[in-house]
Amino acid sequence: MSASAEATVLITHKVGLHARPSVKFTKLAKSFAADVEVAVAANGPWVDAKSIVKVMAAKAPKGTVLHIRARGDGAQEAVGALVDLVQRDFDEDRDHARSA
Amino acid sequence: MRIDGVPASPGYAEGPLFELDRPPVAYRRKASPAGEEAALKAAIGKAVRRLTSLTDAADADAAGILEFHIAMLQDDALSGPAIAAIGSGEPADAAWRQALDAEIAGYEASDQDYFRARAADLRDIRDQVLRALSEDSEDAAPPGAILYGTDIPPTRFLETDWSKGGGIALKAGSTASHVAMLARSRGVPMVVGLGDLADKPAGVALLDAEHGGIVLSPSPAEIEAFHQSSSSFAVQQGKAQTFLIQPAVTKAGTPVRVRVNIAYPSDVDGIDIATCDGVGLMRTEFLFGKALPDEETQYHAYRRVLEWAGEKPVTIRTVDAGGDKPVPGFTVEETNPFLGLRGIRLSLARRDIFRVQIRALLRAAIHGNLKVMFPMIATAEEYSQAAALFAEEQAALAARGVAHRLPPLGIMVEVPSVAIAPEAFANVAFFSIGSNDLTQYVMAAARDNGAVAPLNSVHHPAVLRLIASVAAFGREKGIPVSLCGDAGGDPAAIPALLEAGLRDLSVAPPQLATAKAAIADVSV
Numbered sequence: 001m002s003a004s005a006e007a008t009v010l011i012t013h014k015v016g017l018h019a020r021p022s023v024k025f026t027k028l029a030k031s032f033a034a035d036v037e038v039a040v041a042a043n044g045p046w047v048d049a050k051s052i053v054k055v056m057a058a059k060a061p062k063g064t065v066l067h068i069r070a071r072g073d074g075a076q077e078a079v080g081a082l083v084d085l086v087q088r089d090f091d092e093d094r095d096h097a098r099s100a
Numbered sequence: 101m102r103i104d105g106v107p108a109s110p111g112y113a114e115g116p117l118f119e120l121d122r123p124p125v126a127y128r129r130k131a132s133p134a135g136e137e138a139a140l141k142a143a144i145g146k147a148v149r150r151l152t153s154l155t156d157a158a159d160a161d162a163a164g165i166l167e168f169h170i171a172m173l174q175d176d177a178l179s180g181p182a183i184a185a186i187g188s189g190e191p192a193d194a195a196w197r198q199a200l201d202a203e204i205a206g207y208e209a210s211d212q213d214y215f216r217a218r219a220a221d222l223r224d225i226r227d228q229v230l231r232a233l234s235e236d237s238e239d240a241a242p243p244g245a246i247l248y249g250t251d252i253p254p255t256r257f258l259e260t261d262w263s264k265g266g267g268i269a270l271k272a273g274s275t276a277s278h279v280a281m282l283a284r285s286r287g288v289p290m291v292v293g294l295g296d297l298a299d300k301p302a303g304v305a306l307l308d309a310e311h312g313g314i315v316l317s318p319s320p321a322e323i324e325a326f327h328q329s330s331s332s333f334a335v336q337q338g339k340a341q342t343f344l345i346q347p348a349v350t351k352a353g354t355p356v357r358v359r360v361n362i363a364y365p366s367d368v369d370g371i372d373i374a375t376c377d378g379v380g381l382m383r384t385e386f387l388f389g390k391a392l393p394d395e396e397t398q399y400h401a402y403r404r405v406l407e408w409a410g411e412k413p414v415t416i417r418t419v420d421a422g423g424d425k426p427v428p429g430f431t432v433e434e435t436n437p438f439l440g441l442r443g444i445r446l447s448l449a450r451r452d453i454f455r456v457q458i459r460a461l462l463r464a465a466i467h468g469n470l471k472v473m474f475p476m477i478a479t480a481e482e483y484s485q486a487a488a489l490f491a492e493e494q495a496a497l498a499a500r501g502v503a504h505r506l507p508p509l510g511i512m513v514e515v516p517s518v519a520i521a522p523e524a525f526a527n528v529a530f531f532s533i534g535s536n537d538l539t540q541y542v543m544a545a546a547r548d549n550g551a552v553a554p555l556n557s558v559h560h561p562a563v564l565r566l567i568a569s570v571a572a573f574g575r576e577k578g579i580p581v582s583l584c585g586d587a588g589g590d591p592a593a594i595p596a597l598l599e600a601g602l603r604d605l606s607v608a609p610p611q612l613a614t615a616k617a618a619i620a621d622v623s624v
Contacts, residue, residue, distance in 0.1 A: 054177055
């Protein structure tokens with residue numbers, strides 16, 4: 001029996017899931033053994049959350065409800081961590097504050 | 101026939117000339133789909149390596165873009181369609197172009213400005229790999245070749261295998277270029293400013309980067325003379341190497357501390373910390389190369405060097421922009437930049453930018469033995485103001501609970517006012533004599549102007565007297581005095597500097613051995 005988890009999160013960052021956030025998002029996804037997928041609609045299409053090419057191609061702007069699902073070892077943790085990253089606006093504002 | 105140039109990195113090389121200035125070649129098809137696939141993967145790998153080497157010296161914004169490009173290139177989903185097309189008979193370049201063009205079209209069709217703009221990134225990614233693919237079809241420089249051209253890009257230098265010897269001969273170029281610095285730190289012989297060679301160069305050439313010149317179509321007598329000079333240079337270098345690992349001591353047994361000057365964090369990679377007494381000068385201008393760096397970028401750059409040095413001191417100089425080192429968005433245009441708003445003057449005028457560097461330094465200080473010095477100090481007020489900013493930022497970090505430490509704060513002695521009246525600075529933690537600027541200001545002779553080069557001499561009694569008086573003041577007040585200009589690594593200047601009372605020199609890393617050897621010959 002393998003674990004699975006699913007969640008949705010609203011993208012609040014001003015330009016959405018763009019280049020630098022996608023790097024962070026896919027890097028974080030790759031740190032989990034579970035298969036992780038994302039979609040911009042509940043009925044898909046689902047794409048590999050560990051592929052930056054696929055995640056970028058989803059072109060999710062601000063206001064998108066991002067669907068995240070995972071299956072396998074650490075599925076729960078993977079979904080939790082990715083939701084958390086999106087909710088923190090990918091730590092982008094913190095980076096910008098520092099460059100002031 | 102010998103052509104004279106300017107030595108940029110000492111040494112000798114003998115080998116075929118390899119022309120750098122040749123038109124780009126077209127991609128050459130491989131014999132099989134497997135060959136095409138291997139060529140594409142190699143080209144992607146090459147593009148990734150190139151971008152990774154650029155990330156090292158990039159500021160945070162540029163690094164963010166580069167990281168994005170690298171992540172895209174490393175994702176098999178990007179090359180998947182191209183590899184499928186290769187499988188059905190397409191050549192690698194066409195397959196890659198079609199696959200990326202399809203991806204680009206997807207971005208161009210977006211109704212979001214932001215995602216539409218990413219089409220440009222995809223085009224860049226596409227072209228980087230196409231470039232690597234066609235370069236793969238170029239004739240590679242044979243091992244040990246002398247690369248010859250108008251100028252050479254840093255990536256080309258980094259990609260070249262120098263383990264079989266070889267060198268660089270440039271028609272233009274500069275001894276201050278990034279490649280010249282890289283060549284010196286790797287010990288690759290390099291000569292610049294050769295001008296256009298009349299002959300069409302062919303066959304073996306002799307590069308004399310000790311004196312600055314190249315011999316084309318050498319006669320037997322020229323080859324003989326070249327071998328004599330190169331072997332005596334090698335003997336001299338070899339002799340110096342035996343001094344490298346030992347602490348520097350004069351003939352009379354007086355210990356001298358010898359540290360290194362670095363311009364990039366990666367400069368320390370090739371240095372064994374056991375061979376030096378720490379970093380006497382870490383420049384920070386590299387961080388300000390293209391744009392203003394953020395605090396994290398600076399913090400990581402400083403921390404890297406501090407951790408390398410362990411317990412040995414690392415003296416970091418706050419940004420010395422201005423003068424001949426303009427930074428967009430920071431420096432101002434001036435008619436006489438060497439006497440204008442540069443060094444600490446500029447930092448105090450642009451405190452928002454200075455404070456970012458101060459915070460990064462305070463945070464990095466916990467990772468080693470940091471000392472910080474201010475460039476171009478002319479008055480005690482400038483030092484007090486800069487020190488007060490450190491105190492303010494320290495209090496702010498403490499209030500936020502951020503780990504930090506206040507490092508000892510010292511000054512560069514390079515403006516004559518400080519060297520003439522050092523008593524105003526009895527409260528600084530240390531002095532570091534910047535002999536290049538001190539000499540040019542005392543002699544009123546620019547150091548980048550060949551016409552007044554003979555005037556620009558640290559050996560002039562006026563310069564040496566100032567150095568001696570600063571050293572004496574430091575001894576009297578218990579303030580450490582070091583020297584970090586080019587003179588510190590010059591075997592011809594070292595005796596005079598030690599006689600002037602200095603016991604702490606900072607030199608370019610490749611000069612460590614020769615400087616220690618020169619110190620051993622002095623009888624103070």
